[in-house]
Amino acid sequence: MAAYPIWVITVLLGTVVFVPLFVIALIRLPSARIAFIVSASFSIGAMVGFFLSWLLALQVIPRHLDEAWNGIPVFVFVAAGAIGGAALALGLARKAAR
Numbered sequence: 001m002a003a004y005p006i007w008v009i010t011v012l013l014g015t016v017v018f019v020p021l022f023v024i025a026l027i028r029l030p031s032a033r034i035a036f037i038v039s040a041s042f043s044i045g046a047m048v049g050f051f052l053s054w055l056l057a058l059q060v061i062p063r064h065l066d067e068a069w070n071g072i073p074v075f076v077f078v079a080a081g082a083i084g085g086a087a088l089a090l091g092l093a094r095k096a097a098r
Contacts, residue, residue, distance in 0.1 A: 018042075045088055049086060050078055061077065
């Protein structure tokens with residue numbers, strides 16, 4: 001399996017998150033503009049949170065573990081960063097809309 005650069009993985013994450021979220025938001029929200037703002041802010045927040053938490057995980061999580069065991073804390077750390085980034089971005093978008 002080829003190893004892709006982290007920016008490719010980050011953009012792929014944003015695309016995979018944005019498209020289904022946008023379709024769901026179009027169905028559930030009253031206008032396409034609001035659906036796009038919600039989907040875009042969530043996706044961008046997830047991408048930024050993913051990327052920054054991945055960079056932090058490289059420094060924080062020790063590398064003395066076996067490769068199979070080392071992937072689990074990195075995955076949990078990066079997933080939490082993506083969720084936190086998305087939640088923060090939605091909160092900021094909601095605050096800016098007021």
